[in-house]
Amino acid sequence: MSGLSIFDVAGRAMAAQQVRLNTVASNLANAQTVSGSADTAYHALRPVFETNYPGNQEGSGLATVDAVEVKQSTAEPEKRYSPTNPLADKDGYVYGTNVDTNEELVDMLEASRQYQNNIEVLSTAKSLMLKTLSIGK
Amino acid sequence: MDALDSYLNPQGAALSLRNKRMEILGSNIANAGTPNFKARDLDFASAYKAALNETDVATTQPLHLASLNSTASDAQTLYRVPVSPSLDGNTVELHVEQVQFAENATHYEASLQFLQDRLQTLRSALKGE
Numbered sequence: 001m002s003g004l005s006i007f008d009v010a011g012r013a014m015a016a017q018q019v020r021l022n023t024v025a026s027n028l029a030n031a032q033t034v035s036g037s038a039d040t041a042y043h044a045l046r047p048v049f050e051t052n053y054p055g056n057q058e059g060s061g062l063a064t065v066d067a068v069e070v071k072q073s074t075a076e077p078e079k080r081y082s083p084t085n086p087l088a089d090k091d092g093y094v095y096g097t098n099v100d101t102n103e104e105l106v107d108m109l110e111a112s113r114q115y116q117n118n119i120e121v122l123s124t125a126k127s128l129m130l131k132t133l134s135i136g137k
Numbered sequence: 138m139d140a141l142d143s144y145l146n147p148q149g150a151a152l153s154l155r156n157k158r159m160e161i162l163g164s165n166i167a168n169a170g171t172p173n174f175k176a177r178d179l180d181f182a183s184a185y186k187a188a189l190n191e192t193d194v195a196t197t198q199p200l201h202l203a204s205l206n207s208t209a210s211d212a213q214t215l216y217r218v219p220v221s222p223s224l225d226g227n228t229v230e231l232h233v234e235q236v237q238f239a240e241n242a243t244h245y246e247a248s249l250q251f252l253q254d255r256l257q258t259l260r261s262a263l264k265g266e
Contacts, residue, residue, distance in 0.1 A: 006163045013167030049171040061161040061214045121163045
């Protein structure tokens with residue numbers, strides 16, 4: 001038995017998907033914010049997923065996933081001409097975000113589906129383990 | 138001891154391999170969204186055959202226990218060939234994995250049932266019912 005069980009695998013994958021859902025929520029919450037310059041504009045957050053092999057051994061077959069870092073999207077923020085906005089720069093422009101709400105919604109659906117899949121793995125494994133425990137009764 | 142071993146071993150080895158395969162498929166599902174992750178699987182038929190044919194370590198004393206099957210943890214895992222490869226290099230196809238996982242869970246339960254039946258048979262024989 002290695003240090004990692006199927007419960008750890010599914011549990012950590014769920015934590016990673018949770019990070020992904022968090023970034024989606026943050027991105028959607030900030031989708032309409034405006035800012036006075038391109039640098040300070042809100043940039044969409046993106047988690048980086050990385051496979052994690054227990055003990056760095058790929059052969060064991062076990063592989064979980066970690067959200068190793070959260071990066072900012074490098075897409076250009078939306079530039080709008082809005083001279084009456086108090087945040088506008090000297091040329092009358094404000095900078096929106098580079099959040100693409102359609103993309104975020106698709107991402108949210110995918111994250112939630114994969115979260116559900118991991119729950120399914122967890123509950124199947126759990127019920128099989130419980131049945132195995134009661135063997136011979 | 139030997140007779141008991143050979144009576145229960147086929148189901149025991151099957152359960153252990155099924156458990157191993159469940160871990161592998163669970164890992165695939167966990168990594169469904171990880172770029173460049175390559176899905177793996179276990180060839181159950183050949184792994185099972187290997188587990189049953191495995192030569193035991195030498196037992197020089199009658200009280201030595203037969204070796205536990207180590208094959209289950211050493212079984213070679215193979216890479217899955219995706220039906221339709223995706224752009225991010227990930228070869229996990231959730232529908233495939235879900236079907237395999239469900240199939241594996243059912244087989245696990247079947248093996249468990251067979252093992253239970255054998256134990257029940259043994260108990261009946263012992264009690265002389």
